[in-house]
Each structure stands twice: as C-alpha cells, then as structure tokens.
Amino acid sequence: MSYNEASITEVSHSNKTIMRRAMHSERGTYWSSLADICRLLGLNINTQAQSLEALFQHRRFRPEQHIYQVGQTFEALYIVNSGFLKTVMIDGEGNERVLNFPMKGDLLGSDGISKDQHSCEVVALTDCDVIVIPFHQLLALGHSCNELEHAIYRLVSHEIVREHANLVTLGSLHSDARVAHFLSVQAQRHAALGFSSRSFLLRMTRREIGSYLGLTLETVSRAMSSLDAAGIISVNQRDIEILKPEALHSINRLNGASAQNSPFPKSDKPITAPAKQGRPGKAKVLTHWVEQRVAA
Amino acid sequence: MSYNEASITEVSHSNKTIMRRAMHSERGTYWSSLADICRLLGLNINTQAQSLEALFQHRRFRPEQHIYQVGQTFEALYIVNSGFLKTVMIDGEGNERVLNFPMKGDLLGSDGISKDQHSCEVVALTDCDVIVIPFHQLLALGHSCNELEHAIYRLVSHEIVREHANLVTLGSLHSDARVAHFLSVQAQRHAALGFSSRSFLLRMTRREIGSYLGLTLETVSRAMSSLDAAGIISVNQRDIEILKPEALHSINRLNGASAQNSPFPKSDKPITAPAKQGRPGKAKVLTHWVEQRVAA
C-alpha cells in the first residue's frame, strides 16, 4: 500500500491534523487517498474527479485495544489496512459473542449507521493499522461521483450477504463441518492477501473461534484434532497447515435444521471428504463420521 | 395505509404505467407516495421537497409466490405493505435455510445491492402487498434530500444489526430459549403493528421456524409443548397465546458457546422464567430445566 506521509498543506482541516499528529507523534501520522482505499478494496472507480485525492487518516492499535465500543457515537467507517481483529457483541450479562474476524481490506463500523451509535465493538487481535473514513465526508464524496456512491452501498450490502452466509453455517452444519469451513475460509482469505493458503497462523483463541461458530472451545479443539488425525490438516497450537484443501472444502455435513423442501428425494449421499489415511500419531479422538471416512 | 389509486396523469413514465396496469387489471394498480412509505417505515423526514410526491407501485403476491429469486438481477428494494413472508437461502444441494420472516414495514432486497444480483429469495407465506422501489430512483431522490439519503443507509444498516442479533440468538441460546425468544419477538412485532401481543397466528410451519432457529421441527414442537406445560404460553397448532410475557422474555438459558470473558466470575444464577404451575393437561414432555422451574 502506498502511504502518504501527512503534509499539512494538502489538507483542508489543518488544525485537526496538527492535533492528531501530536497524538501519534512517535511515528508520524499516515494518510491514504481515496484512490489508495479503492485499490485496497479492489474497487475500480472510473472518475477523474479530484475526490480521488481526498485524504483519510490512519490510526494504529495495539492488541486488546478497541477500534470502537458498544454505545459509542457513530462517526466514521473504517477500513483495515493491516492486522487482525475481532468484532464482538456483548449481551446484558457480559457474555461476549464473536461476530467476525476482520482483516486487511475489510469494512468496520457499518453497524453504527442504523442508530448513530455502535451496537457492537471491534477489538484488535494484533497490531493494526486502520483507515478512518468520516461518514459525512464519505457521503459528500458520493455526491460528486455516482459510481462511488454505488460502491458504498455495495460495501454495506456485502456485509449483509456475509452475515447470511454465517447464519447458514451456524444453523446447518455440524461441529466438524463448521470448523472445517472456518479454516477453509481463513485459508482463502489469507491467500487473497497474498499469503500462503496452505499454512497460516490463527490470531484468535479456541474460545474465540468457538464463540464465532457457536461451539465450545473444547469442541473446536476436538474438531481440529479430528481433521488432523484424518490427515486433512496439521495443527500445532495456532499453527495451521492445510494438507488437502479440497477435502477440507468439501466437508459439509448437514444438521437436521436445514429443511429440505426441495423436490429431490433425500437419496444421494452428501458430498463429504475423501480422506484416506489417518496418520498414526497424536489425537486418538475421532468422531464416527471421520472414523468412517478414514476407514473407507 | 393510504393507497393512491393509479392516476396516469400524475405519473411521469406513463407507458410503463399502462403496461403494469394491464398486468394487474383485475383490481387496478396501487401506488404510494414517498411520504406514505416514510409513514409506513415510521420515518419523519423533514423536507418540503416535491420528492415526497414521487409514486411507487405496489405488487400483490399469493402464497408461495416469489418476490425475487436467487440469481435474479437486482433492480429494486421492496417495502412490505401487508402480509407475511419468508427470506430463504438455498445451498448447493437444494437445502433451504430461512433467514427471516419479514412483515409489514420491513425492507426486502438489500442483499442484492452487493453484486447487482440477489443472493437469497423471498417467498410470500400469505397474500402480500409489496411496494416496489427501483434502486436508481431511490438514489436519485436521495440526491435531492440529504435526510432521505441518510435514512436509506440507516435502513440497510438496520438489517446488519438485526442479523447480528440473530447470530447471537442462534449461537448462544438453548433450544427452549431460542423458541421462547422467537415467540417473544413475534409477539412484539405483532403488537407494533397494532395487533394483539397476547394472541396471534403463526404463518409459518414448524419446519420453517426450525430452519430459522437452527433446530429440527420436532425440537421446535417440543419446546413449544414445554412452554405450554409450564403455563407460559398456550399452543394450539399455529395459534399462540402468551400467558406470561415477562416469563417468556426472561428465558435466556445460555449455551456454552457464549464465551464469558467478562471480569465477573460465573457466580450468579442466570435469569430464568419464574414459571409456577404447569397445567395438568396435554404435553408430558418437559426438559429437566422446565421441570426444575415448574417444581420451584
């Protein structure tokens, strides 16, 4: 990503700039142009408008720090420029549920538009660099470029589609399948960022994965051990290596909750992993299902 | 709702009007102004702009008919004017998952903005009347009124917040609590529409409720029987009467998946229903939990 070191003369609200610059004085304040952001998002906006030169400030966060909290007044959307985070919802009794694990290129904050107040919170899991996009400013830019405006709506709508997919995963897959799907998606996302899709590091705890998938941390751990024993992945704590991506991807054992209203009778066997041979070492825990697969 | 019988002279694209009028010739075509729609949504837009007089066409649907389908090109958002519907997602094998049960005043179609193509589909459960709002036209109106534009974003964002709540329900509540919560929400929504909040008719099957809640139809049926036996509700097929709304509302038995990272130790007993006396008749099925409550 091409950073733009802040140069005050380029910016309209210079007083603000000075203030913020003071806060981040250790390393200076970074800015990105709208064009940079479009690149980060993979957008191709065709416009010669000067709006592409509008600058947006970066903010850095340490692990555990909040990008925003529940109840905080909504002012800006955020784009993740680097780092890994979690989005969590807190219920009345202080229980926390993980909604998502955003990473580079992801949008944060769209939950706040609805009531001008955030209904969930985002926490950094690693060092993070986030671009702040004041909402009113974004709307103003949208007015000068229809294509950009449409892109904003698309971004927000994309969040809805993503959540739909989560709902389906949560409601209709068994624990092994949820974990397999989670790892598969993580791998793909890492790949999309230019990292290896075969080997990566999980940035969150088993408890957080469980919360995200609607499972306990023990069930997550066991599911991973099963996949390891089946030779589909290799797990060492948070270090994940994917040995058979296709196998991982094709695990979608269904729950009873997936109502089958389709005309087809429930005849054909579900598509499952063609795992062949479990490695002898390590976990002895195999669900019946994986045992069956391993035996086949 | 104040309908406006189509009067062609009021409308700009008269050719379209004639065409559509022909399609619905049985009962004539209805139109609503933007002001009508704001009223339906409970919005209070302050503007004298003539845009409030823009007219939008209604479409009627019979049970089982699709408002839109997966893969269909996105062209419009829809507001439900009357009737009950379901939003469903179809996976590769033809399994269907219910995502929501929209009713009067709800927004439909926001999933389509993302890729100019719908990723789920909406089906009428009863006779329905739906207002069609072509998206490009809505954007154009937004340009002439900032307040309206903001309202559009709020509507879409609200969908995100609603889905967050669904994810939490699905991931962190036990079956009884999910069903109780579902009924509680249904009651509130009926009340918000001016119907009785104590007694209402479910428009969907047990299977559809189960699909929505990530449960099987049998589990839904059993949960309702338990609540009935506990004297909290009265169930007769799809006829629901709520005897103790507070009790129903306060059932939130947690799953293990709700990671408790809060500082408070897990000491205090969860808030549960103070059900006193099960009626002697009917269901003999009680979960341990309800038994415990009933005994207390």
Add this chain to the structure above:
DNA sequence: CGGGGCCTTGACAGTTGTCAAAATTGGTGG
C-alpha cells in the same frame, strides 16, 4: 525457573437429532 494462559484430551451427562407412529387439520370429491 515459576506462573498463568491456552490448548488438548478424557469421562460423563444433558441436549438435540433421527426415526417412527399417531393425532389434528384442511381441503377435495363422492
């Protein structure tokens, strides 16, 4: 080197899915 998270694994119990059958409802046709 010690301590505190975090992860793994085991044993067991509670919850929920599966399969099956009976009861209820609504609609259709004789």
Add this chain to the structure above:
DNA sequence: CCACCAATTTTGACAACTGTCAAGGCCCCG
C-alpha cells in the same frame, strides 16, 4: 354432508452429538 387424503403437528424411544468438568501439557513472559 361425509369420507378420505395429504400435509402438518405432536409425541415417544433411542442414538449421536456436544457441552461440562477435570486434569495434564505446552508455551510465553516475567
């Protein structure tokens, strides 16, 4: 008007899955 059929709902018995509780191992950090 009644009988019958199909769809939906309820209920039961059982098995499978996942949560609960507990113990031990691993790793990082002080």
